[in-house]
Amino acid sequence: MLDISNLHASVEGTEILHGINLQVGSGEVHAIMGPNGSGKSTLAQVIAGHPAYDVTAGKVLFDGQDVLEMEPEERAQRGIFMAFQYPVEIRGITNAYFLRSAVNAVRKARGEPEYDPIDFLDVLDEKLKAIGWDDSMVNRAVNEGFSGGEKKRNEVLQMAVLEPKLAILDETDSGLDIDALKTVADAVNKLRSPERSIVVVTHYQRLLNYIIPDKVHVLADGRMVRSGGKELALELEEKGYDWLRSRKAVAT
Amino acid sequence: MTAVAEREPRTDPAVARLIADYETFVASTNGRMPAWVRELRDRGIQRFAEAGFPSTKEEWWRFTSVEPIARGRFVEPTKQTTPADLSDALRDVEAAGGRGAHVAVFHNGRFVRDRSSLDGLPKGVVIGGLLEALESHPDMVRQYLGQVADIESNPFTALNTAFFRDGAFVHVARNVVVEQPIQLVFVSSGNGEPWVAHPRNLVVFEEGAQASLIEQYAGSGGSYWTNVVSELVLGENAVVDAYRLQQEREDAFHMAASYSRQDRSSVYTSVLFAFGSRLSRHDIRATLDGEGAECTLNGLSVLRGEQHVDHHTTLEHAKPHCPSWEVFNGIYDDRARGVFTGRIIVDPGAQRTDSKQTNNNLLLTEDARADSQPQLEIYADDVKCTHGATLGPIDDKAMFYLQSRGLDREDARALLTYGFGAEILNSVSVESLRAHLDALLQARLEEGSRKRTAAK
Numbered sequence: 001m002l003d004i005s006n007l008h009a010s011v012e013g014t015e016i017l018h019g020i021n022l023q024v025g026s027g028e029v030h031a032i033m034g035p036n037g038s039g040k041s042t043l044a045q046v047i048a049g050h051p052a053y054d055v056t057a058g059k060v061l062f063d064g065q066d067v068l069e070m071e072p073e074e075r076a077q078r079g080i081f082m083a084f085q086y087p088v089e090i091r092g093i094t095n096a097y098f099l100r101s102a103v104n105a106v107r108k109a110r111g112e113p114e115y116d117p118i119d120f121l122d123v124l125d126e127k128l129k130a131i132g133w134d135d136s137m138v139n140r141a142v143n144e145g146f147s148g149g150e151k152k153r154n155e156v157l158q159m160a161v162l163e164p165k166l167a168i169l170d171e172t173d174s175g176l177d178i179d180a181l182k183t184v185a186d187a188v189n190k191l192r193s194p195e196r197s198i199v200v201v202t203h204y205q206r207l208l209n210y211i212i213p214d215k216v217h218v219l220a221d222g223r224m225v226r227s228g229g230k231e232l233a234l235e236l237e238e239k240g241y242d243w244l245r246s247r248k249a250v251a252t
Numbered sequence: 253m254t255a256v257a258e259r260e261p262r263t264d265p266a267v268a269r270l271i272a273d274y275e276t277f278v279a280s281t282n283g284r285m286p287a288w289v290r291e292l293r294d295r296g297i298q299r300f301a302e303a304g305f306p307s308t309k310e311e312w313w314r315f316t317s318v319e320p321i322a323r324g325r326f327v328e329p330t331k332q333t334t335p336a337d338l339s340d341a342l343r344d345v346e347a348a349g350g351r352g353a354h355v356a357v358f359h360n361g362r363f364v365r366d367r368s369s370l371d372g373l374p375k376g377v378v379i380g381g382l383l384e385a386l387e388s389h390p391d392m393v394r395q396y397l398g399q400v401a402d403i404e405s406n407p408f409t410a411l412n413t414a415f416f417r418d419g420a421f422v423h424v425a426r427n428v429v430v431e432q433p434i435q436l437v438f439v440s441s442g443n444g445e446p447w448v449a450h451p452r453n454l455v456v457f458e459e460g461a462q463a464s465l466i467e468q469y470a471g472s473g474g475s476y477w478t479n480v481v482s483e484l485v486l487g488e489n490a491v492v493d494a495y496r497l498q499q500e501r502e503d504a505f506h507m508a509a510s511y512s513r514q515d516r517s518s519v520y521t522s523v524l525f526a527f528g529s530r531l532s533r534h535d536i537r538a539t540l541d542g543e544g545a546e547c548t549l550n551g552l553s554v555l556r557g558e559q560h561v562d563h564h565t566t567l568e569h570a571k572p573h574c575p576s577w578e579v580f581n582g583i584y585d586d587r588a589r590g591v592f593t594g595r596i597i598v599d600p601g602a603q604r605t606d607s608k609q610t611n612n613n614l615l616l617t618e619d620a621r622a623d624s625q626p627q628l629e630i631y632a633d634d635v636k637c638t639h640g641a642t643l644g645p646i647d648d649k650a651m652f653y654l655q656s657r658g659l660d661r662e663d664a665r666a667l668l669t670y671g672f673g674a675e676i677l678n679s680v681s682v683e684s685l686r687a688h689l690d691a692l693l694q695a696r697l698e699e700g701s702r703k704r705t706a707a708k
Contacts, residue, residue, distance in 0.1 A: 087653070
């Protein structure tokens with residue numbers, strides 16, 4: 001599904017990612033962990049196509065195709081979704097209107113018929129049911145006046161509606177209290193499927209108690225320093241990120 | 253020693269001409285004007301003679317030059333014939349009020365009863381022309397006319413006070429709820445020399461009255477200047493939502509001043525839309541003059557070409573426990589320019605004032621321009637006032653956010669631009685009007701985006 005090799009990326013001339021390799025298979029859930037400043041969010045943003053980052057070397061293959069030359073919208077239309085760490089407020093546009101615009105943009109690109117507002121309400125209803133949420137956020141302006149938790153929930157709602165093949169959740173757990181965390185994790189779990197890969201980018205092991213990953217990777221200083229099973233997250237929780245840093249120092 | 257010759261104050265020839273016009277106007281009425289109206293007019297022309305046309309050296313006129321108006325020659329048409337083609341001009345405009353609206357039509361500022369739809373008005377409701385009302389309801393008119401407007405602070409209001417011929421008169425009696433919107437439609441048309449109209453509107457909602465009011469300005473031909481003044485009175489507990497749609501021709505001049513005064517616990521929602529005119533200045537002064545009164549003042553400017561619109565708002569909290577909300581958004585394309593001034597005055601003793609003001613400006617080109625000037629004048633100590641302004645092109649973060657959801661740059665841009673307008677549209681509670689405005693906004697934005705695409 002996702003095949004990243006030797007990815008180097010920089011922002012304003014400073015290299016942040018120094019050769020990342022990562023393979024995520026169909027239906028797998030991977031967690032990318034790492035301390036602040038390790039490059040986790042950069043990796044997520046580069047995959048989604050944020051214009052601020054320059055890719056200087058390497059490849060990002062999605063379904064066998066290199067996405068690095070694609071505009072962000074084309075990546076989205078092909079099924080890549082990133083839940084933003086800091087979702088953007090959009091004045092005057094309701095979630096329902098926004099979601100319909102997004103779904104229709106994707107459908108149009110795929111040559112499928114677009115939904116009219118009435119039909120889309122049914123679609124939305126169905127998606128909400130699938131994750132067990134009510135429609136309280138649907139008619140509010142996108143993220144405007146939303147609490148931190150509501151913003152994160154709204155990202156997951158978009159994921160549910162857009163049905164991506166690859167979802168990257170960029171610190172979707174940060175700033176959530178335990179109840180909100182469970183709500184979000186529960187919805188994400190309901191969205192797991194053999195056709196959908198999920199990459200969870202997080203600083204904390206806590207989320208991984210609820211979204212159980214198939215693999216865990218640790219990113220530090222722009223390099224993947226360790227990969228393993230879900231038990232790696234627990235080990236990290238216990239020993240902290242410094243443990244890996246010192247191991248790395250010994251190894252080199 | 254040479255005595256410094258006492259200099260005659262140099263009178264601006266444009267002002268002198270208006271003073272002469274005033275003499276002619278008064279003489280032409282042959283004393284048929286009630287004495288109190290004559291006095292009111294005299295005060296108007298005197299004040300205008302003192303003040304003259306404002307210059308950009310004056311603080312509140314820094315960004316808006318009225319030169320084209322001061323230097324233009326505008327005549328007042330003496331004989332009014334209502335053109336046969338008025339229906340064409342009206343059709344689109346009138347649709348805003350929806351079926352069943354009580355519609356009063358004004359042509360070049362004068363009430364045209366036979367084009368209006370005022371049958372079956374609820375009991376206790378008067379809608380018509382101000383000139384008629386001076387005869388049919390002289391006491392009601394006299395009680396309020398000129399009481400809310402302020403000739404001191406605005407020379408155009410002074411000029412209107414001197415010259416108004418007609419305008420709208422609306423009176424809703426105590427506890428009367430008007431179900432259908434009251435719609436005042438002002439249409440300008442002509443083909444001779446440039447003309448001016450000074451419509452004067454007086455709208456009174458007595459205690460407990462409730463209604464929706466739609467005020468519209470449109471033009472169908474010719475070169476003209478509208479100089480309108482509206483006075484609005486809300487009695488205790490009155491609940492009024494008022495919408496104003498300025499769709500003048502894009503070569504027209506539109507000067508306007510709207511004054512409102514609210515009594516205790518009244519609720520006033522005012523939403524303004526400025527789409528038209530070459531040069532427009534609208535002074536809005538809302539006075540919260542009773543405890544617990546609430547005021548919402550929203551506005552949207554959507555401009556293109558060389559259009560210039562200046563919204564000059566003053567919200568005066570004169571009594572305690574009044575909340576107010578103000579949101580003005582602007583979307584500026586081509587070389588258009590928007591000006592917003594938001595004065596909030598909290599009088600001594602107006603404790604527990606809670607006021608929130610926001611001004612957002614979206615510049616679609618590098619040549620478009622917006623100026624925002626908030627001003628808080630607070631003379632009480634237990635108050636909450638906030639204000640904020642944004643200014644600039646489409647936000648990059650928002651652009652990427654939408655792209656990451658599958659929208660291409662053009663669709664994303666259209667959506668974000670529409671949102672600026674929709675935020676204000678959402679405060680319109682008359683369904684037919686909201687739909688009308690929504691279509692108008694979408695059409696305008698699509699036109700702009702087509703033009704941009706073609707230019708690429």
